[in-house]
Amino acid sequence: MCTVVPISLTVGANRIVPTVAIPHPLGNPALPLEEEQEIRRKLLDKALKALTTEVSEQTVFE
Amino acid sequence: MAKFRVVHYINQFFAQVGGEEKADHRPESREGFVGPGMAFNAAFGDKAEIVGTVICGDSYFNENLETATKEVLGLISSFKPDLVIAGPAFNAGRYGMACGTVAAAVERELDIPAITGMYKENPGVDSFKKDIYIIETKNSAAGMRDAVKVMAPFALKLAAGEEIGASVEEGYIPNGIRVNFFEEKRGSERAVDMLLAKLAGKPFTTEFPMPDFDRVEPKPAIVDISKATIALVTSGGIVPKGNPDRIESSSASKYGKYDIEGVFDLTESTYETAHGGxxxxxxxxxxxxxxxxxxxxxxxKDGKIGKLHRYFYSTTGNGTAVASAKAYAAAIGKELVADGVDAVILTST
Amino acid sequence: MKLELGNIFIHDIQFDDLSRVENGVLYINEEELREHLLEDENISSVSFDIAKPGESVRIMPVKDVIEPRVKVEGRGGVFPGVISKVDTVGSGRTNVLKGAAVVTTGTIVGFQEGIIDMSGPGADYTPFSKLNNLVVICEPVEGLKQHAHEKAVRFAGLKAAAYLGRLAKDLEADEVESFETPSLIESFRQYPDLPRVAYVQMLQTQGLLHDTYVYGVDMKQSITTMLYPTELMDGAIISGNCVSACDKNTTYHHLNNPVIRDLYARHGKELNFVGMIITNENVYLADKERSSDWSAKLAEFLGVDGVIISQEGFGNPDTDLIMNCKKIEAKGIKTVIITDEYAGRDGASQSLADADISANAVVTGGNANMVVNLPPMEKVIGHVKLADTIAGGFDGSLQPDGSIVVELQAITGATNELGFNRLSAR
Known part of the structure; x- marks a missing residue:
């Protein structure tokens, strides 16, 4: 899970989930905690989906 | 100080045994210098002396790689050298492979410094540039004088255990190890020079060739995530408050492993980041x-995943060398597999 | 736009009752300057020290280095939008106290900021060892949050530099340099046959201690834009960043940007230096894409044949660098990029976090992971205990004898990516 997807692609990660921002990949300090946690859930759901999806090459789970 | 004892390795051609028809010449040794060794010996002055020369035909060496290497090493070590010079091989392919094999074996098995010289397109360059110093030469024996001028002083430096500078300073073919040095001009002026050359279609040399990154095969998908144990690993530097392992803010020399049994939330008073980037x-x-x-x-709790692994692993990705990151990943991966972890979520900043 | 720089050479700094410049000596009335800086209610105390070339002195942790300058003729004042009112600078005449600098130090966050050694092996790696430095040591009022603390120290440095610069207002310069950038059309008329070149400067904009300001605007809130190169010489761009100090641009670097100087040096002879583009290095991927799109678009709009792109920092900004390079090359414009390397202490690792085949002309400022041994100094200005936690330091960096074993990245300006130094790597 990373913000700078191009680096992950360059270095060879196979399952990539784009995140929010470098200092807070799984959160957004501008939002109240409940909304932040909702962002976190959505991103982690994508990560779980990535882990349960067969891939044959580098894949970005937008 | 006593002179360094040098052994010179050359092929049948430079030993004046013969040309292609003598390429099956078996390894032999002679006292003192032979052929191009004279020029090396002269360049060494009173600092070193060629005490012996080992000669082998290029075909014999390449067709009997293992035994020939053993034979040549035996002959070399019998002179008890402090330093070995192989070639230079210029653009001769089989000679280049032989010089590279000999020099690398001398360093590896006899623990004696060894160098060779080759033209940049010699196939021996790609095979051995990471193992030994290969001085760049011209593509034919006409470049012998120039080659000796660079190889002899460099070899002496290596034998004396002096610090070796960057490839452009010393004349060896870049070996993937980046070495700092002071240029004549500042960087901005070099950039303007390089841009003008590029615009004019003239040759220029980049100071950093783009790296190749390795690739790994994707792992199969997790069949039932609700049964899976998932571990968290991060390069974002999250550590227990106070950074107990003192993980560096940049260029981390280690990673931390932290127990989160019973931890349900990371709070301001319990966790922080060590990352300086x-x-x-x-x-x-x-x-x-x-x-x-x-x-x-x-x-x-909701049964959406099987289990969150008891430990998380953390380091700072900031300015940390790829080689270090690889080593941490290998160590962490081994533990995770041993602990029966099924999947990892890796977060980066 | 045309700017003259009047250089007044300074070879010594001394404390004295009256602040003035006389025969190349900069005299400073400490009390007067202290009072001026204490006007900021976020600063509880200010003290000063002097560090000269060759002295056994270590300054750490260094936040910024600033060259004293003053506007003599033309619009605006130095550091517009920050110290002076917003007005377009970069024309007329500016006097410079050449050879002097203000160095700010103070503890802002645990890991931060750089080291300047005035002598010994460390001095070879930082350009600031060659200057006569007035060191400003600021302590914040209790409880001040990091962002406010950073700002207070940043302003203190700029105010001190502006104060010293004002001493040069009526002085006759020892040397006058002249720089001019005409309009696009005019420059094309003047040099129709020379290759047209622009400079793309990337500015670090990643948050606390990683920010840069342009006319007072936090550059992460701006999209890619253009400046006249002479605007930088009046302080249009100032530094708010110093972590991993080796490749962060101090305000001194911006004032004396070497790419600008070296392009002007060839202007009208071998190339036509038409102007510059400034862009940022933000923490959101969409910003990176947008900003690099704009760099390429503006380079195309300027109709240039080639650009030099300079980076600031490393890691995720390597992606901004590669995006800028790739997108500008895709417009048919030739590029040279200036970066530095993180190849590991043994130099054996990949040096950049991102790469592309179009980046085939690279200038490097050296491997920042190289370990250097800085011997003990007779005097340390600042907080030596921080050696273990500043970026580039590691547990045990500070030796019992006072020497410091650190990576080059802890030394202010060591692997600068504007190409300020001669250090390189192969």
Whole structure:
């Protein structure tokens, strides 16, 4: 899970989930905690989906 | 100080045994220098002396690689050298492979410094540039004088254990090890020079060739995530408050392993980031923004995932060398496999 | 736009009752300057020290280095939008106290900021060892948050530099340099046959201690834009960043940007230096894409044949660098990029976090992971205990004898990516 997807692609990660921002990949300090946690859930759901999806090459789970 | 004892390795051609028809010449040794060794000996002055020369035909060497290497090493070590010079091989392919094999074996098995010289397109260059210093030469024996001028002093430096400078300073073919040095001109002026050359279609040499990154095969998907044990690993530097392992803010020399049994939320008073490469304020206030323990605990409780692994692993990715990161990943991976972890969520900043 | 720089050479700094410049000596009335800086209610105390070339002195942790300058003729004042009112600078005449600098130090966050050694092996790596430095040591009022603390120290440095610069207002310069950039059309008329070249400067904009300001605007809130190169010489761009100090641009670097100087040096002879583009290095991927799109678009709009792109920092900004390079090359414009390397202490690792085949002309400022041994100094200005936690330091960096074993990245300006130094790597 990373913000700078191009680096992950360059270095060879196979399952990539784009995140929010470098200092807070799984959160957004501008939002109240409940909304932040909702962002976190959505991103982690994508990560779980990535882990349960067969891939044959580098894949970005937008 | 006593002179360094040098052994010179050359092929049948430079030993004047003969040309292609003598390429099956078996390894032999002679006292003192032979052929191009004279020029090396002269260049060494009173600092070193060629005490012996080992000669082998290029075909014999390449067709009997293992035995020939053993034979040549035996002959070399019998002279008890402090330093070995092979070639230079210029653009001769089989000779280049032989010189590279001999020099690398001398360093590896006899623990004696060894160098060779080759033209940059010699196939021996790609095979051996990471193992030994290969001085760049012209593509034919006409470049012998120039080659000796660079190889002899470099060899002496190596034998004396002096610090070896950057490839452009010393004349060896870049070996992938980046070495700092001071250029004549400052960087901005070099950039203007390089741009003018590029615009005019003239040759220029980049100071850093783009790296190749390795690739790994994707792993199969997790069949049932609700039964899976998932571990968290991060390069975002999340550590227990106070950074107990003192993980560096940049160029980390280690990673940390932290027990989160019974931890349901990372708070301002319990966790922080050691990372010096991003604004730490947000992670310090709530480290779940980098390492999502809170939500994964919720998923664990709801049965959405099997289990959140008891430990998380953390390092700072900031300015940390790829080789270090690889080593940490190998060590962490081994433990995770041993602990029966099924999947890893890796967060980066 | 045309700017003259009047250089007044300074070879010594001394404390004295009256602040003035006389025969190349900069005299400073400490009390007067202290009072001026204490006007900021966020600063509880200010003290000063002097560090000269060759002295056994270590300054750490260094936040910024600033060259004293003053506007003599033309619009605006130095550091517009920050110290002076917003007005377009970069024309007329500016006097410079050449050879002097203000160095700010103070503890802002645990890991931060750089080291300047005035002598010994460390001095070879930082350009600031060759200057006569007035060191400003600021302590914040209790409880001040990091962002406010950073700002207070940043302003203190700029105010001190502006104060010293004002001493040069009526002085006759020892040397006058002249720089001019005409309009696009005019420059094309003047040099129709020369290759047209622009400079793309990337500015670090990643948050606390990683920010840069342009006319007072936090550059992360701006999209890619253009400046006249002479605007930088009046302080249009100032530094708010110093972590991993080796490749962060101090305000001194911006004032004396070497790419600008070296392009002007060839202007009208071998190339036509038409102007410059400034862009940022933000923490959001969408910003990176947008800003690099704009760099390429503006380079195309300027109709240039080639650009030099300079980076600031490393890691995720390597992606901004590669995006800028790739997108500008895709417009048919030739590029040279200036970066530095993180190849590991043994030099054996990949040096950049991102790469592309179009980046085939690279200038490097050296491997920042190289370990250097800085011997003990007779005097340390600042907080030596921080050696273990500043970026580039590691547990045990500070030796019992006072020497420091650190990576080059802890030394202010060591692997500068504007190409300020001669250090390189192969």
């Amino acid at each position: 991003y604004d730490p304020v947000y992670a310090n206030l709530d480290a779940d923004r980098v390492l999502p323990v809170d939500i994964l605990r919720e998923y664990e």
